[in-house]
Amino acid sequence: MPARGDHDARRRDVSQAVWEVLAAKGFGGLTLRAVAAQLGASTGLLTHYFPSKKALMRHALEVAHEHGQRRERPVAEGEGLPGLRAALLHVMPLDPEIAAMNRVWVSFWDAALGDDELAAAELRRYERWRGMLRPHVEAAVRLGQLPADADPDDVVAGAAGFAHGLVVQALFDPARFPPRRQIKLVDDFVALLAR
Amino acid sequence: MPARGDHDARRRDVSQAVWEVLAAKGFGGLTLRAVAAQLGASTGLLTHYFPSKKALMRHALEVAHEHGQRRERPVAEGEGLPGLRAALLHVMPLDPEIAAMNRVWVSFWDAALGDDELAAAELRRYERWRGMLRPHVEAAVRLGQLPADADPDDVVAGAAGFAHGLVVQALFDPARFPPRRQIKLVDDFVALLAR
Numbered sequence: 001m002p003a004r005g006d007h008d009a010r011r012r013d014v015s016q017a018v019w020e021v022l023a024a025k026g027f028g029g030l031t032l033r034a035v036a037a038q039l040g041a042s043t044g045l046l047t048h049y050f051p052s053k054k055a056l057m058r059h060a061l062e063v064a065h066e067h068g069q070r071r072e073r074p075v076a077e078g079e080g081l082p083g084l085r086a087a088l089l090h091v092m093p094l095d096p097e098i099a100a101m102n103r104v105w106v107s108f109w110d111a112a113l114g115d116d117e118l119a120a121a122e123l124r125r126y127e128r129w130r131g132m133l134r135p136h137v138e139a140a141v142r143l144g145q146l147p148a149d150a151d152p153d154d155v156v157a158g159a160a161g162f163a164h165g166l167v168v169q170a171l172f173d174p175a176r177f178p179p180r181r182q183i184k185l186v187d188d189f190v191a192l193l194a195r
Numbered sequence: 196m197p198a199r200g201d202h203d204a205r206r207r208d209v210s211q212a213v214w215e216v217l218a219a220k221g222f223g224g225l226t227l228r229a230v231a232a233q234l235g236a237s238t239g240l241l242t243h244y245f246p247s248k249k250a251l252m253r254h255a256l257e258v259a260h261e262h263g264q265r266r267e268r269p270v271a272e273g274e275g276l277p278g279l280r281a282a283l284l285h286v287m288p289l290d291p292e293i294a295a296m297n298r299v300w301v302s303f304w305d306a307a308l309g310d311d312e313l314a315a316a317e318l319r320r321y322e323r324w325r326g327m328l329r330p331h332v333e334a335a336v337r338l339g340q341l342p343a344d345a346d347p348d349d350v351v352a353g354a355a356g357f358a359h360g361l362v363v364q365a366l367f368d369p370a371r372f373p374p375r376r377q378i379k380l381v382d383d384f385v386a387l388l389a390r
Contacts, residue, residue, distance in 0.1 A: 025309050026305050026308055026309055027305065028223045028305040028306060028309065103308050106304050106305065107304070107305040107308060107309075109301050109302070109304065109305070109363060110221050110223040110301065110302040110304070110305035110306075111223060111305075112367070113221055113298050113301060113302060113366065114220050114221055114223065114224055114302075119367060122367050123367050123368050126364060126367060126368065154379070154380060154383060157361070157364060157372070157380060158357065158361070158380055158384060160360065160364065161356075161359075161360030161361035161363070161380075162353065162356055162357045162360055163356075163360065164356075164359070164360035164363055164364075165355065165356030165357055165358065165359035165360035165361075165363075166352070166353070168304060168356070168359055168360075169321060169352060169355065169356055169359075171308065172307070172308075172314060172317050172318050172321060173321065177352070181349075184349070185349060185352060185353055185356075188349060188353065189353060192387045192388065192390075193387065195387075
């Protein structure tokens with residue numbers, strides 16, 4: 001069925017063009033026109049895939065999510081706090097690929113704050129991410145690496161916040177936040193928790 | 196000189212309309228058309244004030260900065276860590292006015308990541324904010340509230356990151372991050388530093 005294959009290949013090309021626009025311009029710069037230019041196609045062709053800006057945004061959200069999922073999960077050297085450390089480092093812009101991904105997600109905050117559906121998607125994304133950090137914090141409490149009365153939800157929210165706030169600073173100021181310093185700051189934070 | 200007064204009053208109206216668009220739609224939604232609609236004026240009139248999108252963005256940046264400056268600086272009950280705590284709480288979305296301001300600045304990250312001039316402005320804004328946190332951290336080291344070998348720059352970067360990451364979570368999930376919990380999380384963070 002060559003027609004089917006062509007269709008799938010074209011869809012992949014469209015998704016790749018969406019990703020390239022996202023990586024270069026963020027969600028704020030994502031338009032049918034920009035994707036068409038990236039693809040070397042007409043805006044008319046694009047409306048076949050995306051009848052509205054909203055449809056384009058929805059697809060871009062999937063594309064960005066898939067790019068994140070494709071990365072290998074970090075393997076920590078130990079349970080509890082070492083696992084939390086690895087999960088936090090996993091989101092830091094330590095190389096250009098992750099920096100591009102961070103840039104996309106930071107830009108999504110603006111789009112999401114202005115749209116109820118996208119805001120709900122971002123809320124779920126946060127829940128998912130905090131849900132990934134939580135087992136490490138619970139293990140840390142169980143293993144006595146954190147005080148027995150530590151509230152796992154609060155530790156998780158604080159750790160998630162710490163990492164994202166550092167991501168933003170590093171994106172704007174890579175000279176002052178080279179990978180080595182990002183790693184040190186995450187290590188310092190985990191060490192604070194452990195004291 | 197009534198003409199002069201009219202002119203100034205009109206400029207204030209324009210600046211107020213720019214702020215209202217920013218607060219409602221963020222930098223991503225800031226267009227001449229949106230400001231004109233907010234002002235009940237024609238887009239043509241607006242081009243008299245802002246010959247380009249860039250000129251509008253520059254003015255919006257000033258307007259947002261002035262709104263921040265207008266807020267009273269927090270007075271801490273003590274030097275060092277209490278001062279750091281007050282400065283961090285000062286930026287948390289504890290009421291609708293600060294939430295609106297946070298929403299504007301988070302949206303600015305997207306605009307700034309796609310524009311060298313705006314990115315440089317955001318870098319300076321971060322330097323300024325970290326510069327405001329630094330004296331509190333230095334006082335905390337001097338007063339023995341922090342270990343003598345603590346690196347003030349790293350403590351400041353971590354605290355700035357922690358606060359901004361919490362701001363983003365609270366903006367998207369006010370139900371899970373009511374003011375009381377935001378305050379507790381900041382208190383927990385400062386207590387960690389102090390241990």
